[in-house]
Amino acid sequence: MTTDSPNFACPLPILQHDRIQLAHGSGGKLSADLINRLFLPRFGNEILNRLDDQAILNPASGRLAFSTDSYVVDPIFFPGGDIGDLAINGTVNDIAMSGARPLWLSAAFIIEEGLPMADLNRVLVSMEKAARAAGVTIVTGDTKVVNRGSCDKLFITTSGIGLIPEGVTMSAASIRSGDCLIISGTFGDHGLAILTCREGLSFETRIASDTAALNGLVENMLGVSQDIHAMRDPTRGGVAATLNEWAKASSIGIVIAEEKLMVKPEVRAACEILGIDPLHAANEGKLLAAVPADKAEEILAAMHRHPLGKQAAIIGQATPNHPSLVVLRTVLGVERIIDMPVGELLPRIC
């Protein structure tokens, strides 16, 4: 090594991997790494840098939420749903998590040559139903067909726009020490539904995905209080990833109580057999919210009045202790750190 090469320049950021790994799309550490090292230096701007799931736009009239997601789930049909309702609900949820009312969706399809028309139709029917249930309109789209072998059956990318009510502002950075953390129900369902269905495992009770649009539930919550600090649907990376991102973004500690966590017995059984922590498993119809302690009961009651929030519960709190860390207090009183998942449990979960 010499120091006399002042003109030496490396046009490419030095990365630990010189090829894309599966974990780069996992929602875990390597994803964050990829975004921070490669994407942000290129695209970084005030709106994108927040790295929330949706962009808050500010035209003359009011603020819009605008979000996009590609869906590559394998298999395209699974217990509880398919790639179609997943693509609608996922983007609706990303928009709703800003407090916005989702209104308009776009849908872009990449279809493998040879896909049975009946399969495509089934997916479209499912998208139609999901869009109607969520009260959103697909307003534009695109279709590409690629040669057999150039994609796996069907990929769908949806983008959406929603209107944010005046006075609503949510951000992971707004979480304050003392805030209560609410989850809308059981977790791990979607991840384990895909995993067991793909691996051909069967249990006495079939595990079904929880895919659902959460905007109605969010409306219920905002109806009683606009004072919600942050909201997120814990998809890839699960509850653990969302809580870790929140702890880091707001530099607070998070402590959750094991006895408050609800996992369906069949999901828990599958997790035990497969050696998976349900906190790391993906959800597609659940939300986490951080709310001021004095508003928590009122918001919880509003959630209980919605079909998707009947089991909502306070699972923990933000604390000034151990900033940026997420800690689980077990039933026995032992505390263990819940880390950010390193990678996805398996690719193509959504």
Add this chain to the structure above:
Amino acid sequence: MTTDSPNFACPLPILQHDRIQLAHGSGGKLSADLINRLFLPRFGNEILNRLDDQAILNPASGRLAFSTDSYVVDPIFFPGGDIGDLAINGTVNDIAMSGARPLWLSAAFIIEEGLPMADLNRVLVSMEKAARAAGVTIVTGDTKVVNRGSCDKLFITTSGIGLIPEGVTMSAASIRSGDCLIISGTFGDHGLAILTCREGLSFETRIASDTAALNGLVENMLGVSQDIHAMRDPTRGGVAATLNEWAKASSIGIVIAEEKLMVKPEVRAACEILGIDPLHAANEGKLLAAVPADKAEEILAAMHRHPLGKQAAIIGQATPNHPSLVVLRTVLGVERIIDMPVGELLPRIC
């Protein structure tokens, strides 16, 4: 066949094909068929039904244009551009074609495991440059990685939002008999660039894609007159597809003069060797406009003042004769019908 089965019902629309064919994504007849038979019955609504490349949204403040496109071009690097600038310029153009000022873009990536990081970086650099040149901001995004073999290297879906100036309304249905048809320059460049590069053909002069953002050119045009009836970038299916769609949408005839059509010599040579009509080949940086005859010269002059419109020319007119048909008048005075291309020349052109 009996007529005594009143309860017989076919839940699936009867289609000529029971599997997706490549041509279903071609922008040609089979694409229209797929959309009309399968997509519209599911998603049809006032906004989507217009089947323009962008959705016109109408929030309290003003009208927004919102568009999406998936890019699956093969190869991802080609003479004149790559999948990155194509994905930016393509969506910018779809928005600009409504007269809107493109502002915000989303970008969703589906990446094949094993893609060299350097390739991804090169694409991102190219997107950054294209976005800066077009004056748009990428405000949200998504990244998925799929197993090796589940997609071909890299697919990008961009969506965009633009603001439509007051008073501007364009629609294929507004074209009137007597309108002049303007093209912004030579055509067929992109299609032949991809085709020759993929087939490994080389000519004395390398054919380069014309990928470019047209919003600046559109601003020049609207600066002199908002009275533009329709505008479209002739991508998949080429100039022939756009003119045929216009003729049908407005129930007028279109006649174009062969001697006005500009094709680069190297593109013309490649077309002759490959037996391709340049009118059917894709463009990624050209626009067609239908304008009232009394505004045509003024608009043309404004186009000539922009780098992307220096060669703009009036190539034909809308006529009450032969409604819904596009006719080419050759140099010898013979007229021949220019039909809608049946399918794409080759898949994955964009």
